Amino acid sequence: MVSEQWIAGVDLGGTTTKIAFINLNGEILHKWEIPTDNSNEGQNITKNIANAINQKLADLNEQKTKLIGIGMGAPGPIDYETGVVLNVVNLGWKDNFPLQDSLHSLTSLPVVIENDANCAALGEMWNGAGKGARDIVCVTLGTGVGGGVIANGDIVRGINGAAGEIGHITSIPFGGAPCNCGKSGCLETIASATGIVRLAKDELLKAETQGQLAVIFAANGSVTAKDVFDSARNGDEFAQQIIQEVGFHLGFVLANIANTLNPEMIVLGGGVSRAGDILLDKVNTNFSNFAFSAVKESTTLALATLGNDAGVIGAAWLIKNKLNL
Amino acid sequence: MVSEQWIAGVDLGGTTTKIAFINLNGEILHKWEIPTDNSNEGQNITKNIANAINQKLADLNEQKTKLIGIGMGAPGPIDYETGVVLNVVNLGWKDNFPLQDSLHSLTSLPVVIENDANCAALGEMWNGAGKGARDIVCVTLGTGVGGGVIANGDIVRGINGAAGEIGHITSIPFGGAPCNCGKSGCLETIASATGIVRLAKDELLKAETQGQLAVIFAANGSVTAKDVFDSARNGDEFAQQIIQEVGFHLGFVLANIANTLNPEMIVLGGGVSRAGDILLDKVNTNFSNFAFSAVKESTTLALATLGNDAGVIGAAWLIKNKLNL
Numbered sequence: 001m002v003s004e005q006w007i008a009g010v011d012l013g014g015t016t017t018k019i020a021f022i023n024l025n026g027e028i029l030h031k032w033e034i035p036t037d038n039s040n041e042g043q044n045i046t047k048n049i050a051n052a053i054n055q056k057l058a059d060l061n062e063q064k065t066k067l068i069g070i071g072m073g074a075p076g077p078i079d080y081e082t083g084v085v086l087n088v089v090n091l092g093w094k095d096n097f098p099l100q101d102s103l104h105s106l107t108s109l110p111v112v113i114e115n116d117a118n119c120a121a122l123g124e125m126w127n128g129a130g131k132g133a134r135d136i137v138c139v140t141l142g143t144g145v146g147g148g149v150i151a152n153g154d155i156v157r158g159i160n161g162a163a164g165e166i167g168h169i170t171s172i173p174f175g176g177a178p179c180n181c182g183k184s185g186c187l188e189t190i191a192s193a194t195g196i197v198r199l200a201k202d203e204l205l206k207a208e209t210q211g212q213l214a215v216i217f218a219a220n221g222s223v224t225a226k227d228v229f230d231s232a233r234n235g236d237e238f239a240q241q242i243i244q245e246v247g248f249h250l251g252f253v254l255a256n257i258a259n260t261l262n263p264e265m266i267v268l269g270g271g272v273s274r275a276g277d278i279l280l281d282k283v284n285t286n287f288s289n290f291a292f293s294a295v296k297e298s299t300t301l302a303l304a305t306l307g308n309d310a311g312v313i314g315a316a317w318l319i320k321n322k323l324n325l
Numbered sequence: 326m327v328s329e330q331w332i333a334g335v336d337l338g339g340t341t342t343k344i345a346f347i348n349l350n351g352e353i354l355h356k357w358e359i360p361t362d363n364s365n366e367g368q369n370i371t372k373n374i375a376n377a378i379n380q381k382l383a384d385l386n387e388q389k390t391k392l393i394g395i396g397m398g399a400p401g402p403i404d405y406e407t408g409v410v411l412n413v414v415n416l417g418w419k420d421n422f423p424l425q426d427s428l429h430s431l432t433s434l435p436v437v438i439e440n441d442a443n444c445a446a447l448g449e450m451w452n453g454a455g456k457g458a459r460d461i462v463c464v465t466l467g468t469g470v471g472g473g474v475i476a477n478g479d480i481v482r483g484i485n486g487a488a489g490e491i492g493h494i495t496s497i498p499f500g501g502a503p504c505n506c507g508k509s510g511c512l513e514t515i516a517s518a519t520g521i522v523r524l525a526k527d528e529l530l531k532a533e534t535q536g537q538l539a540v541i542f543a544a545n546g547s548v549t550a551k552d553v554f555d556s557a558r559n560g561d562e563f564a565q566q567i568i569q570e571v572g573f574h575l576g577f578v579l580a581n582i583a584n585t586l587n588p589e590m591i592v593l594g595g596g597v598s599r600a601g602d603i604l605l606d607k608v609n610t611n612f613s614n615f616a617f618s619a620v621k622e623s624t625t626l627a628l629a630t631l632g633n634d635a636g637v638i639g640a641a642w643l644i645k646n647k648l649n650l
Contacts, residue, residue, distance in 0.1 A: 077619075135484055137585075149585060151474075151481040158587020159460055160623030168617040169581045181617055256494045256578075257585055260462075260474060262483020292493040292506055294402075298485030 003066075007319045008053055008109075009312030010072040011116060012036065012045070014090045018308070019052055021067075022316040024325055026127030028309060030056065042092030046099065050106035069110035069319035073119030073311045074099060077161045083113050112318035116311055117164060118155045120304075121148025123314030124267045128306040133264040137257055138304070139166050139250075141272035144180075145188040145195075151261060154321075166257065167192065171249040190249045193225040193272050199242050200228050211236035229275040243275075244282055251286020258299040259292050269304030276303065328391075332644045333378055333434075334637030335397040336441060337361065337370070339415045343633070344377055346392075347641040349650055351452030353634060355381065367417030371424065375431035394435035394644035398444030398636045399424060402486045408438050437643035441636055442489060443480045445629075446473025448639030449592045453631040458589040462582055463629070464491050464575075466597035469505075470513040470520075476586060479646075491582065492517065496574040515574045518550040518597050524567050525553050536561035554600040568600075569607055576611020583624040584617050594629030601628065 004023055011018040013036060020031035034052045037044040057064060076088040083100020085093065104111045114122070121138035130136035134153040140146040145167030149156040156163045167188035168181050176185020177198060189195045203209060204217045212231040217223050231239035254266050268280070280303060288296055306313060319325075329348055336343040338361060345356035359377050362369040374395075382389060401413040408425020410418065429436045439447070446463035455461035459478040465471040470492030474481040481488045492513035493506050501510020502523060514520045528534060529542045537556040542548050556564035579591050593605070605628060613621055631638060644650075 133484075135481070135488075147585075149476075151476045152479055154477055156460070156476045156586060158620075158623070159458075159589040160587055160619050162587040162617060162619035162623065163460075163585065165584045165587070165617045165620060169584045170577065170615045173577055173615070183615070183617070252495065252498055253581075256581060259490045259494045260472070260488065260582055260585065261481060262485055262488040262490070264484040290495045290498070290508070292487060292490045292508070294485050294487035295483075295490060295493075298483070298487065 005068045006066050007316040008067055008070040009314070009316035010049060010070060011119065011311035011315060012049075012072060012074045012091070013116075014038075014075065017045075017049060018312050019049065019056070020309070020312040020316070021056070022313060024320060026123075026313055026317065028313065030060065031309070031312065032056065036091065038090070038092035040092070041094055042097060045091060046102040046106055049103065053107065067109060068323065068325075069112070070103060070107060071119075071315035071318035072099070072103065072111065072113045073116035073315045074113055075116050078113060078115055080157065080161075083111070085113070110319060110322060112322050114155065114315065114318055115148075115157075115161065117146040118148045118157070119312075119314035119318070120269065120310040121150055121164075121267075121314065122155065122317045123306050123310035123312070124269065124304055125150050125153075125314075126317045126320075127313055128310060129267045129302045129304050130265045135261065135263040136265045136267055137166075137254075137261060137263045138267045138269060139254070140270035141191055141193070141268060142270035143193055145192045146270075149261070151263075166253070169253050169257075171253050187249060187253050191246050191272070196225040196228055196242065196246060196272065197223060199245060200239070203238070203242070209238050211238050213239045225272055225275075229278060233278060243279060247279060247282025248286050250279075250283045251288075252290050254283065254301065255287045255290030255295075258287070258295045259290075262295050263299055266299065266301050267304050268301065269307075269310065273303055330393045331391050332641040333392055333395040334639070334641035335374055335395060336444065336636035336640060337374075337397060337399045337416070338441075339363075339400065342370075342374060343637050344374065344381070345634070345637040345641070346381070347638060349645060351448075351638055351642065353638065355385065356634070356637065357381065361416065363415070363417035365417070366419055367422065370416060371427040371431055374428065378432065392434055393648065393650075394437070395428060395432060396444075396640035396643035397424070397428065397436065397438045398441035398640045399438055400441050403438060403440055405482065405486075408436070410438070435644060435647060437647050439480065439640065439643055440473075440482075440486065442471040443473045443482070444637075444639035444643070445594065445631075445635040446475055446489075446592075446639065447480065447642045448631050448635035448637070449594070449629055450475050450478075450639075451642045451645075452638055453635060454592045454627045454629050455590045460586065460588040461590045461592055462491075462579075462586060462588045463592045463594060464579070465595035466516055466518070466593060467595035468518055470517045471595075474586070476588075491578070494578050494582075496578050512574060512578050516571050516597070521550040521553055521567065521571060521597065522548060524570060525564070528563070528567070534563050536563050538564045550597055550600075554603060558603060568604060572604060572607025573611050575604075575608045576613075577615050579608065579626065580612045580615030580620075583612070583620045584615075587620050588624055591624065591626050592629050593626065594632075594635065598628055
């Protein structure tokens with residue numbers, strides 16, 4: 001009997017790199033983290049990953065042949081022809097870095113790289129909320145709003161790698177808040193943690209608001225997105241209004257995405273999505289109002305199930321896909 | 326030397342069926358039309374197509390072996406597993422009709438069917454405005470607004486076949502005009518020929534408008550979309566305002582589609598698109614305002630080049646694709 005083979009999934013972040021050994025069913029067998037070493041123009045990053053993988057295999061008494069490849073999610077734009085990461089300054093790399101070639105040279109294993117938001121979407125498709133689906137859209141509601149689009153079972157990258165910029169869909173065409181991207185009224189200015197805090201503060205500063213959230217604000221001089229959701233759950237009407245507004249814009253934007261792509265599922269992940277049903281219910285209501293009937297009947301909204309593991313699992317899928325396993 | 330092989334492309338419409346013989350470069354060699362016979366519960370439709378193809382081959386002194394397959398665009402939803410057209414009452418078919426099997430039985434040729442809006446998009450991708458691109462979105466601005474989405478070189482249908490319902494993307498979330506689909510504020514209520522006429526009439530009825538369009542309206546009691554564009558070209562400010570409004574909503578919606586998919590090209594076809602630059606310029610201006618920077622740099626808007634031939638050419642592509650040619 002041939003023993004089970006593993007794939008190494010790597011999720012490269014600005015401060016931490018997550019690594020996992022994953023089987024061909026998309027299940028994590030071992031996972032750990034190493035610091036991302038941005039010094040020396042990022043020249044140690046791939047060496048550290050290769051060493052960490054070798055060390056872990058040794059610790060587990062496994063041969064290198066146990067691994068069939070390394071899939072890796074990286075932040076920022078990627079040249080998929082060459083496996084070069086473009087202009088990711090916060091990793092220390094000057095200009096472009098040949099990530100795929102570098103890691104392949106160090107490990108002699110097949111290496112596939114992909115944008116990290118796309119990896120998260122692939123992870124949820126392979127073994128998460130979208131398991132078994134071939135058409136899903138993943139939206140990550142974190143500090144910003146990111147996205148990944150999968151159609152016909154494969155990532156949609158677009159001509160310039162900018163597909164999935166769901167956070168920069170305009171939801172307020174006139175008079176919206178300025179976005180870091182240079183536009184205004186982007187979904188990210190409303191539905192990210194940052195956006196929710198902004199909405200709350202704008203109102204708390206100008207209105208004579210009462211309730212739990214106002215008390216927190218008076219005490220701390222600030223509020224968090226979690227404060228908003230907690231206060232809403234405790235009956236704070238002002239906080240509920242903010243969630244209503246967030247739910248409106250998410251429902252509006254996601255319905256329009258669904259009218260374009262009719263995915264089986266739209267998966268909401270990231271810190272803000274942990275608010276759960278109090279947010280999802282409002283998103284669903286607005287989604288139903290703005291979705292075309294045949295879309296409303298067939299596209300469902302769901303919360304992500306893999307959390308921070310989505311990235312390494314999706315990265316591992318890249319190898320499964322490349323090797324046609 | 327093996328002689329050139331042909332594909333039959335068929336574009337099935339409610340009153341007319343377009344048929345063409347097309348070579349493997351996507352070029353039309355012969356094209357003609359037959360009436361669509363909706364009588365007898367639509368039982369003659371496929372017989373008539375098979376007969377028309379045989380007759381044309383005979384007229385051209387060609388053997389049936391000249392043809393390698395029949396690709397066909399059909400209106401309405403399709404079950405792609407079985408090649409059955411669902412609920413297309415205006416063709417006379419009761420409930421569902423096994424279009425693919427029926428035409429295959431009659432011709433002994435490979436038959437592939439696809440939604441007609443998707444065929445138009447495939448045609449523009451194969452040999453039209455989007456030639457050579459693997460990611461395009463086609464938007465047909467006619468009596469209604471239809472769409473086709475191609476990602477990674479293949480049609481995106483979605484889980485319920487409702488991908489590409491671009492006409493039913495909501496552009497006016499509150500207070501928009503009612504749409505035939507049951508929602509309100511859909512792009513179709515603004516950017517279709519019907520929508521443009523509605524916008525013009527609403528204003529002409531209530532305002533003391535002057536200019537060419539008002540004169541036409543006073544004389545005829547109605548205006549056409551072409552009247553609006555012609556009047557705008559002749560300096561009618563009121564007509565120009567209407568086009569500004571149409572351009573705004575098209576630019577807004579298409580930028581948000583591009584923020585999601587970053588296609589190489591968005592192709593505008595259909596009767597309204599024949600207005601040309603007077604419309605396209607305004608769409609481009611608004612598209613630039615609402616597109617994410619990396620999208621704005623890479624996704625271009627273009628006018629369709631194949632006109633009414635897009636459907637048969639895209640239908641023929643289905644066979645080329647199926648046979649891996």
